[in-house]
Amino acid sequence: MFLPLGTDRTKSRPVAVTYALIAVNVAVFAALELLKEANPELRERVWGWLMLVPDESGWWTYGTYALLHAGYSHVIFNCLFLWVFGPDVEDRLGRVGFVVLYLAGAVGSGVAHALFSPSPVVGASGAIAAITGAFLVLFPYVKVRTLVFFFFIGIFPITAWWFIAFAVARDVFGLAMGGGNTAHFAHLGGYALGAGVAMILLWLKLVPREPYDLFTLGRQAARRRAFKAAYAQGKINARGGGSGPPLPKGVERKKHEPEVLKPDGPAALARLRAQKLVAEGDSAGAAEAYLEMRRLPDGLKLPALGRRQLYEIANALFQAGDHVNAAAAYNEFLTVHGRDVEAGRVLLMLGLINARFLNDPTAAKRALDGAKKKKLTDDEKALVNELLAEIG
Incomplete structure (x- = not known):
């Protein structure tokens, strides 16, 4: 019972x-x-x-x-x-x-x-x-x-x-x-x-809506699938096509034409603006451009931002108190740059956000357990242990 x-x-x-x-x-x-x-x-x-x-x-x-x-x-x-x-x-x-x-x-x-x-x-x-x-x-x-x-x-x-x-x-x-x-x-x-x-x-x-209701979780899952598909397609396009199954003798494979995204579309322009603002040191402005890009339908079809750009934007969102979008940006970083040297710190930030701001101890523990396996400073390790103790 x-x-x-x-x-x-x-x-x-x-x-x-x-x-x-x-x-x-x-x-x-x-x-x-x-x-x-x-x-x-x-x-x-x-x-x-x-x-x-x-x-x-x-x-x-x-x-x-x-x-x-x-x-x-x-x-x-x-x-x-x-x-x-x-x-x-x-x-x-x-x-x-x-x-x-x-x-x-x-x-x-x-x-x-x-x-x-x-x-x-x-x-x-x-x-x-x-x-x-x-x-x-x-x-x-x-x-x-x-x-x-x-x-x-x-x-x-x-x-x-x-x-x-x-x-x-x-x-x-x-x-x-x-x-x-x-x-x-x-x-x-x-x-x-x-x-x-x-x-x-x-x-x-x-x-x-809240970050962890079923509707939002479903939308986030759909976006992650679309993002991964777009990212994978971007890598294929960059190579000029994939191997594909063998063709009958005498039949030539049609050359793959890379997908052409409109360079002047609203999402593409917002992406370019985010890149430029990060380069100029305006992380807050870059974060606004990033959110604008992600709100547009074509934003999910664009290649991911670079690791430094995503990292700076996620940190700016966190500093602005936008914990929901900060967590989304950190998750995007891990999806694309999961082997990066900053992955441990990104996991630590996700654990911190979920533990103290989004009230999701399950997601916090998952992120913090992942952070423990990465290379961290002594202070960062102490924070990981402190957060794990907080969520029990």
Whole structure:
């Protein structure tokens, strides 16, 4: 068994809506329990009026069913998950956005259940699954403090990506085993709705993007693939072509024509400006030109900047406090110049940025472990050890 206890993310505002929703769920459960003792018949009528029964109950039950819980463990575990995952999503979406997502998750998961199962359903699990799905997209690398019961008992930090993926896999496995009394379709529908809504909000920039949400990570991965492909193509063009497969006797291979990039295109001009400004000692101006180049579609098709130029630009971005783009520039340096003598210092800077500014201890440790294998000064080695101690 895996029980979430909290996360390591710092909130920027007081939590309000999450605690209010927990209070509503507990209050409704307590009221119905008291009513069961005082007037069992009335309690059954209220329960039947609020419960979702596919193809039988009224339209309102697609929302009201989420107020009902089948027992103490049902309400306790639901509220526990909402207490752990709700505050961070509320912090990112805002209070109104969080309420809308919760209610949409309740309705959407109810519809998902009704489409695939005729069984009655109660509980806020689907709405909370929507919150959890949004959490997965917004904070995939946040650590979840988890109480583990598995041949041993202990509290361990587990990356949200793995924790939530395990929860989704458990519902898929439950469906494969026959479903039982758990509304697996409601859970899966909630996860899908929450994740989908979060991705759309990030895509439309209605929610500010962060360096390590799934949308940004996906874009960065696509850019890295495009950059590597462009860099590889640039090397082929520089050689005048590749070897290719053998041709039939008497057939000549057509000479490869190198790709011609427009020298007067906006991205190419921004690249030239960045090179010139580095040569003139204006690293801050070069960084602005570099960012302009990377924002343009053709910027990804251009050959990489030289090692000194990338190094100076990345350092300038760091000094300006633009830690997200500084990390991207340092990563680009490592992609192209990974064997350079400065690679150790670049890895150290990536570790520093991820540990102290981007709140990504996983990426920080990966960079710092790589830096330890490189040639560093004694002071740099001491900083590596200090950062590793900070992130645990």
